[in-house]
Amino acid sequence: MATQQPSSALPAPAPADPYPMAKPGYGKRSTPDQQPRTRNDFTLLPTRERYVAGFVDHLPDGAAMSVKQLAKQLPLYGQQAISTALNALSVAGHLRRVRCSVGAGDETRWVFRTFWSRTARDNEWWSTYLATEKAVQATQAVSPAPARPAPEAPAARQAPEPNPVPPQRAPDQDPAADLPSPAYLALARLGHQDHRLALSADDCAALEARAAEWLGRGVSVDYLTSALTAGLPTTVDHPAGLVRRRLTDKLPPQLPTPTTANTPTRRVLMECTDCGRPGQPENLPDGLCRPCRTAHTAEAPVQPAEVADVKARMANLRDLLKPV
Structure with missing residues (x-):
């Protein structure tokens, strides 16, 4: 030992x-x-x-x-x-x-x-x-970073401050933080399932929230992919428009669960x-x-x-x- x-x-x-x-x-x-x-x-x-x-x-x-x-x-x-x-x-x-x-x-x-x-x-x-709901709340809780005082500059040479742009990602964040969401990946892989639904990166980003709503209603990625690729016409002139319409028209219902009070929404x-x-x-x-x-x-x-x-x-x- x-x-x-x-x-x-x-x-x-x-x-x-x-x-x-x-x-x-x-x-x-x-x-x-x-x-x-x-x-x-x-x-x-x-x-x-x-x-x-x-x-x-x-x-x-x-x-x-x-x-x-x-x-x-x-x-x-x-x-x-x-x-x-x-x-x-x-x-x-x-x-x-x-x-x-x-x-x-x-x-x-x-x-x-x-x-x-x-x-x-x-x-x-x-x-x-x-x-548990406690873990979800801990994940969503935000601890604001302490403000750092800006260095003083001479009054005569003080330059105007640039317009602040809220960062989308932490610059020192792990590579894992840059991984796409499951909804984005499902959309990006549609073109591999059927070349008629090949989407660009901008298309996937624009449709990501709609696809995430499907996954948020309990369906699997396979179910989402099947619903989007089933019964396609012979020619698809505008893949992003067709996917957007199907994501809207075929949105599955939100099924209530008997343990809603004890189950976190996310x-x-x-x-x-x-x-x-x-x-x-x-x-x-x-x-x-x-x-x-x-x-x-x-x-x-x-x-x-x-x-x-x-x-x-x-x-x-x-x-x-x-x-x-």
Whole structure:
């Protein structure tokens, strides 16, 4: 059995300047009901993972969680090492990346969060929590970034300020934040299903909100694709117009559910911690998709005793979390 070495992990540095906050809809979000912070947190994790976990645990909610930003603050490790450490923390039950749609109609957009738990959680706990209204509200909650005072300029040479343009994406956000939504992907793949419905990037962006409304009513991407490609005329002169008309005319009904009062209107969609591929929590065990999970297992450092200790602890945690 591996001997615990709490002192072997390098202490996470305290940033000299205030840590940058993420843009609205992004950043860290703490989960509820965590154990109090102690000196023994993360002691069973490898040194690098303890170092990263200790730093992330002390960040405030709303802090930027991109690999690029973390690597700037943790100079001992590069972006690749930070990314690998975050994957390991996801497998250990401390972290999940999620997205959730906000708004309605043509104003629908996706927001992204990284949920963090100092207390290691099993897959069942994460799946249950991310299906609750509390998780949806935490995803949509926005923590405004503190305003930075502009440097003073001489009165005689003061230049007019440019018109502010609200950013659509955080410039330091993970590549996962730039992934298209399931509705956009469904529209983009129509041309692969039937060349008569080949849409441009602008067409997909313009029709994305209408397609998202279908998915929001409980239909699958396959159902949406079938409804749009069935019974096409021999020649389609204007694919975008035909798709728009079908999205409007064939919109499925909103079916009421018996558990409406206990079910959130919007469910959090988990993302693979490594590649950002979206999916339901139950389809991404340990927060990783199948290919990334396989790669993570293959690339894991060879530490048999320590890994066995971590697995034993996680198994014990799963047993403790199960209802009596």
